[in-house]
Amino acid sequence: MGGTGSGGTGMGQWGIRMVVLGTALAFLVGCGSKTVETVEEAPAADSAWTLAAPIRIDGVRTADGGRSLVVDAEVPDGPRDCVRGLRGALDTVEHGTMYVRVTFETRSLNRDSGCTGTRRVEAAVKLGEPLNSRKVMVNSQDVYTTAGATPPALRRCGENGCDPTPPRCASASYQQAVNDTDIPEHTSWEERGCDDTWLVLDLSTRMGPVCGDAGDGCSSSGVSQRWFYRAEASGWRPVTTNGDAGCAGIHKVLPELPARLCASLPRLDRG
Structure with a gap:
């Protein structure tokens, strides 16, 4: 009887261990499923990033003795990360103009991203050589010039062109x-x-x-x-x-x- 009682106690302890181990495995499996779900969502979030250009260029100025430019640009903003990979680059130099490109990746095209606001950023562009008197075109749209500008800022060319007309009585x-x-x-x-x-x-x-006519009221x-x-x-x-x-x-x-x-x-x- 004594031996049988001792064996029953051993089996009871083993049963308790099995229950505890089973509960632990179930908990780990549950945690594992959550980890898998998180990993699966990441590619979907990454796919929302799209290459884009700034909403607006606010200004351009020289730096590094005229060998670099700083482009002030307006980009999307929101409660989450809305911009990544901001990059300014010199594309080419032709006919006295340096053609500059400013790009970034954004989630703003996704309606659920929350990127409905804007913020100002600075994009650095290395020219490799001094700008001197050459003009700067940003993203094939805005043109800036040193003529009539107050350094280090460049002057944005308006409807009168880039070359200022000397004031005269004409x-x-x-x-x-x-x-x-x-x-x-x-x-x-x-x-x-x-x-x-x-x-x-x-x-x-x-x-x-x-x-129209004077007599039409x-x-x-x-x-x-x-x-x-x-x-x-x-x-x-x-x-x-x-x-x-x-x-x-x-x-x-x-x-x-x-x-x-x-x-x-x-x-x-x-x-």
Whole structure:
């Protein structure tokens, strides 16, 4: 009886060990299945990355004595990683222009990525040789030049091209001055005075409906401003506005303006 009791106790301990071991294996198998699921999800996440170009180029400046560029760009942003592998590279140099490419990989094309915001980044581009007076084209779109720029920044070429028009008392130069003034489109101008340093223009913008014949019952009005410009290397730069007659009003804010350019100015009719 004593021997039989001892054997029963041994079997009971063995049974308990088997239950504990079985529970441990079940737990490990459960953990293993979670690990496998995580590994399987990784390729799906990686497949969401797509090669892209910046949303916008905000500026370009030189570095390393003109042998490198720093491109300020706007890229997607969100709560998760939205950009990786940001890269700037020089593609080619042709006809006085360095062609630069800025790219990165992003998840923003995936609606579930959360990459709905933006942020600013800097992409470095090694040129291998000084930029000197050559232009820079970024991603076959934006063109920048050293002409008329304040180093180390480059100047973005606008609708007047990359080569600034020297300020002069001529119609083409007046048109550039109007284009560089913060006013509505389709604004007309009238010269009121000009010399080698100063330009005075009256600018008029029509407001209201577009009218046809005078007798069709349609009426519109105009908004006028008198702008004063100073000559700079890149063209006429807007300085201030004043619609008073003569020199008294403008000399309060621009005393250096020659009297010969303001003495005969009429009071501006603002329409």
